[in-house]
Amino acid sequence: MSFRHANDYVEDVSPGSGALPPRAWYAGSDARSLSLKGSWRFRLSPTADAEDDSFARTDYDAADWADISVPGHWVLQGHGAPIYTNHLYPFPVDPPRVPTENPTGDHLRFFDLPADWPAGGETVLRFDGVESCARIWLNGTELGEFKGSRLPHEFAAGRLLQPRGNVLAVRVHQWSAGSYLEDQDQWWLPGIFRDVTLLHRPVGSVPDFFVHASYDHLTGTGTLRVDSGVPGRVTVPDLGIDVAAGEPVTVPAEPWTAETPRLYDGVLAAEGERVPLRIGFRTVELSDGLIKVNGRPLLFKGVNRHEWHPGRGRALDLETMREDVLLMKRHNINAVRTSHYPPHPAFLDLCDEYGLWVIDECDLETHGFTEQGWxxxxxxxxxxxxALLDRAARMVERDKNHPSVVVWSLGNEAGTGRGLTAMAKWIRGRDASRLIHYEGDHNCRDTDLYSRMYAGHAEVERIGRGLDGGPRGRRELPFVLCEYAHAMGNGPGGLADYQRLFERHGRLQGGFVWEWIDHGIAHPELGYAYGGDFGEELHDGNFVCDGLLFPDRQPSPGLLEFKKVIEPVSVTGDAADGTVRVTNKYDFAGLSALAFTWSYEVEGEPVESGTLAVPALAPGESAEVKLPAVPAGAPAGESHWTIRAVLASDTAWAPRNHVVAWGQIPVSERRVPYVAATARPAPGDGAISLGPAVFDARTGALRTVGEVPVTGLRLDVWRATTDNDDGAAWQGDPRHGLLWRSLGLHRMRHRVDAVEVGEDALTVRTRVAPAARELGLSAVYRWTSDGDRLRLTVSTCPEGEWTVPLPRLGIRFGLPAADRVHWYGGGPGEAYPDTRQAASVGRWRSTVDGMQTPYVRPQENGARIDVRWAELGGLRIEGDPAFFLTARRWTTEQLDAAAHRTDLVPGAAAGGGSTAGVWVNLDHGQHGIGSQSCGPAPLPRYRLKAEPAEFSFVFSTTPGTGES
Structure with missing residues (x-):
């Protein structure tokens, strides 16, 4: 094949040439296959200008080429660099043209056929994923070329194969016309990143097959028909099925659901091949304005999932995919939207096996055209x-036999147009057994459900109540938030408020959190790199790190919060009547797989525990369950019942006693700390003594409590802004981080107005305000003591016109050293006003380092909520009321300035040149988190208003001189 210009085929808008028709993917059959993954020879050229295809000759000498792993991305293997943009095209927008400066990777694979490779039949060469386009030669003969990065392509190869010395040559360009259709929010990572396989196709093998397996919930029967392009028989031993291909059969069967993923093993046997079948009977329909499966409505508790590994990018192995699915199941997630392309097909096998609802999304996004009004x-x-139809067909044909796939999605953020309508029409003609989704179709002309992104709580409630307006047809459809609760950095906040709406209004059928995992790239100097760290001309910074998992797949606090919010069993009650109300929130499963336990705790310490008899409630049912009597001889103090729902036995996705859900019911209230003001302040040589404490006589600053030095105790209103504080430039609401900085809240100045020594108190009057502004806060510190303990009461009052909430309100101080932290209150992890559902009251232990949350971009983190008392660095601190506790080895200012975690240095300098080993914040209040990095700001009730406040802390020393 020859071309006028090197870019002719790269810039051709057609999907390619030479590829065989798409067909179903399956994990294996008795036909032979040969994986071609492993080490390939590789050469990178900076442009696509020179169309020299001599490298594809069988006698070409590639001895001086580099080695590269396939599957893989060459930019993650030392050749070139990744590029991250959210939606901007990193090349001029001039469709279908792409730059001449187009990094081009030539790949060579040398292989022999196994000695027992079958004779006869045909052999196809299959590529499961290449970004962004590929041109293929086998033994010097061109097979064809294709575009469509996340889709499979097969080529007839048998006539060219030889027993030994085969040469497979693949040219991959970073940019092509197809890149205009693949503008997803992710790294641009060229390469052969999915499997390459030779598949023998015996005479009489199965060219394609379609498993139709519906379920009738009224009769409890499943109807199976397997269409095949050749004669064959279908057998399913567990159901006694043995019928000809294409012949329907109805039998009693158990249904497949994400909660009860019953699969039946079968075989499609043709003359030349036996294909394994994994059959799940289920029926998806739009009925009564709702998405229903097997006659029951669904509530999606889902996540958007990009494929990601911090070292291999989108080149995932089976165990990494399995880890994703197991983590989802263990955190009560029941659904996945494959944003924004079909995943590796093995991932869908895992969804079938373990049970997840799937919205399978086409490899289509043209988001960058929004910059020019589409x-x-x-x-x-x-x-x-x-090209659009080719992408739709390749997705549907590949994935049509997966019971987990209940919705086809046309793509994402591609505007609207005739091409989408054509895709929807083709899909309906090929597979009417599933629904169709596309978020950008707000009139729902081509879709079966009304879908939105990042709608705020108030709008979602209006939609749930049917008050949202819009065309009548749309108002009669179910509503799904295909993206919500942007999980960037600390957050997302407001999950529980969304879930309450989903459960209150039937039309709201849930949503999919954006997204599953941070796309940080492992970096030897930065820890994890994000946009801009590779010198990109255009980039969107750490917007690529917006997942519920950190890049190493450790759950973030956001995932733990989501697990609690969407738990499938609720436990509520009032200890006064001695009962709890247990509600089954599953859509399909009863509670027979769960066991229930109780624990009676006083001051956070378990006193007694046991099992709780709970009926095997059907979906949606509730029961009042009697609690045992309060244990005899239980000590006095604040007490709680904690009820847990755990797995009664091992499952495929978690072991016995894995906690699925829990509830905590208060019995008695806490005792508020009290300090009688009996000690008198004693002025001395430049110092004032009061009980166990010493203060600076001139400034009133606390110097020591007992033998523990204290540095820089003062009112604090600033936090290192979170990604959600800073917000996104396109958000309609004011971005709090920007407003806070414009007011100067990050550089507050402290003025001492008076140091007053009274009969029983030391009072320090101050004003705290930013430079260049007339607003501020008065802050009065009143210190009292009973001789052993020290009480600080802080009274604050805003001055001037405050139009923004405060980031935080409390005190901070430095300690020379601290490691272990012990506290009674919310834990074990971080929590903020609108991210607190996963925090349970108890006694918790950690280290200062263990209290840090490793967000890829450093920001406010690690606060423990509702802390009654805490011990660290030789101090015991009690709060009235309960407080937020934060302890870290650097100042807030250093945290705020850091771009990566490697920028954080223990022992940061404090104001005035003094140093401390650990900085402690005791906060009366914290501003909520929200998800304004791409969603709504915190709800009004979670905003920390600038208003008069008073709060107290009691300080005493713990045994030892420097540690608790």
Whole structure:
């Protein structure tokens, strides 16, 4: 094949040439296959200008080429660099043209056929994923080329194969016309990143097959029909099925659901091949304005999942995919939207096996055209429609036999146009057994459900109540938030408030948190790199790190919060009547797989525990369950019942006693700390003594409590802004981080107005205010003591016109050293006003280092909520009321300035040049978190208003001189 210009085929809007028709993917059959993954020879060229294909000759000498792993991305293997943009195209927008400066990777794979490779039949060469386009030669002969990065392509190869010395040559360009259709929010990572396989196709093998397996919930029967392109028989031993391919059969069967993923093993046997079948009977329908499966409505408790590994990018192995699915199941997630492309097909096998609802999304996004008002958008240009249809067909044909796939999605953020309508029409003609989704179709012309992104709580409630307006057809459809609760950095906040709406209004059928995992790239100097760390001209910074998992797949506090919010069993009650109300929130499963336990705790310490008899409630049912009597001889103090629902036995996704849900019911209130003001302040040589404490006589600053030095205790209103504080530039609401900085809240100045020594108190009057502003806060510190303990009462009052909430309100101080931290209150992890559902009251232990949350971009983190008392660094601190506790080895200012965690240095300098080993914040209040990095700001009730406040802390020393 010859071309006028090197870019001719790269810039061709057609999907390619030479590829065989798409067909179903399956994990294995008795036909032979040969994986071609492993080490390939590789050469990178900076442009696509020179169309020299001599490297594809069988006698080409590639001895001086580099080695590269396939599957893999060459930019993650030392050749070139990754690029991250959210939606901007990193090349000029001139469709279908791409730059001449187009990094081009030439790949060579040398292989022999196994000695027993079958004779006869055909052999196909299959590519499961190549970004962004590929041109293929086998033994010097061109097979064809394709675009469509996350989709499979097969080529007839048998006539060219030889027993030994085969040469497979693949040219991959970073940019192509197909790149205009693949503008997803992710790293641009060229390469052969999924499997390459030779598949023998015996005479009489199965060219394609379609498993139709519906379920009738009224009769409890499943109807199976397996269509095949050749004669064959279908057998399912567990159901006694043995029928000809294409013949329907109805039998009693158990249904498949994400909660009860019953699969039946079967075989499609043709003359030349036996294909394994994994059959799940289920029926998806739009009925009564709701998405229903097997006659029951669904509530999606889902996540958006990009494929990601911090070292291998989108080149995932089976165990990494399995880890994702197991983590989802263990955190009560029941659904996945495959944003924004079909995943590796093995991932869908895992969803079938373990049980997850799937919205399978086409590899289509043209988001960058929003910069020009969607002018020249390919989805509304008939020249591009064949490429769109090719992508739709390759997704549907590949994935049509997965019971987990209940919705097809046309793509994401691609505007609107005739191409989308053509895709929807083709899909309905091929597979009417599933629904169709596309968020950008707000009139729902082509879709079966109304879908939105990041709608705020108030709007979602209006939609749930049917008060949202819009065309009548849309108002009669179910509503799904295909993206919500942007999980960037500390957050997302407001999950529980969304879930209450989902459960209150039937039309609201849940949503999918954005997203599953931070896309940090492992970096030897930065820890994890994000946009801009590779010198990109255009980038969107750490917006690529917006997941519920950290890059190493450790759960973030956001995932633990989500698990609690969406737990499938609720436990509520009033200890006064001695009962709890248990509600089954599953859509399909009863509670027979769960066991229930109780624990009676006083001051956070378990006193007695046992099992609780709970009926095997059907979905949606509730029961009042009697609690045992309060244990005899239980000590006095604040007490709680904690009820847990755990797995009664091992499952495929978690072991016995894995906690699925829990509830905590208060019995008695806490005792508020009291300090009688009996000690008198004693002025001395430049110091004032009061009980166990010594103060600076001039400034009133606390110097020591007992033998523990204290540095820089003062009112604090600033926090290192979170990604959600800083917000996104396109958000309609004011971005709190920007407003806070514009007011100067990050550089508050402290003025001492008076140091007053009274009969029983030391009072320090101050004003705290930012430079260049007239507003501020008065802060009065009143110190009293009973001789052994020290009480600080802080009274604050805003001065001037405050139009923004405060980031935080409390005190901070430095300690020379601290390691272990012991506290009674909310834990074990961090929590803020709108991210507190996962925090249970108890006694918790950690280290200062263990209290840090390792967000990829450092920011406010690690606060423990509702702390009654805490011990660290030789001090015991009690709060009235309960407080937020934060302890770290650097100042807030250092945390605020850091771009990566490697920028954080223990022992940061404090104001005035003094140093401390650990900085402690005791906060009366914290501003909520929200998800304004791409969603709504914190709800009004979670905003920390600038208003008069008073709060107290009691300080005493613990045994030892420097540690608790």
């Amino acid at each position: 002018r020249d958008n390919p989805v509304d240009d008939d020249r591009w429609t064949p």
